[in-house]
Amino acid sequence: MTAPVDTWCQLSTVLELDALIEAGDALVRRKHPLATMDELRAGVSHYAGQRGAKKLRDALEAVRPRTDSAKETATRLLIGRAGLPEPEVNGEIFDRLGRKIATGDLVFREYRLLVEYDGEQHRTDEEQYHWDVDRLDAIREAGWRVIRINKSHLRMSPSPALRKITTALAAAGWRP
Secondary structure, X not given: OOOHHHHHHHHOXXXXXXXXXXXXXXXXXXXXXXXXXXXXXXXXXXXXXXXXXXXHHHHHHHOOOXXXXXXXXXXXXXXXXXXXXXXXXXXXXXXXXXXXXXXXXXEEHHHOEEEEEOOOHHHHOHXXXXXXXXXXXXXXXXXXXEEEEOHHHHHOOOOHHHHHHHHHHHHOOOOX
16 A cells, blocks of 8 residues: 555656646645645655656646636646636635625636536436536536537647637636
């Protein structure tokens, strides 16, 4: 048995960079994290000079705490590599009275834009579907634009997700 951070460091010799970033994000996830960013940094420092150390350093730069899924991470990486502003991961969204109405996957707070990755459970779980409808309505009523992404958007090239996000950011005042 090895500790989660040690295992992550060792995986740098066999995983591609994006998979290593996804694994790092999973370690510092929002719910029940297995490590902290300080622990990841310490692991990378300890691993210096070993095979995979450069990839590990590169992955650490891209790891973000508070994630909920690998697809959320993949969407964030796609956004960043396209030169768009980096979204806040699982940021809280409040209504006009300051009450929390949601935690959003990828939040562009300055532009009042929320990007939500919808996995299969958002479509197949009836309770989740009904909860999503009410939650997304509340977010829109608070003046936010919501873009929903699914796995098909990540597979296509060029990505329709990037087109939608870029268009929404530009409409909200972002300039490259």
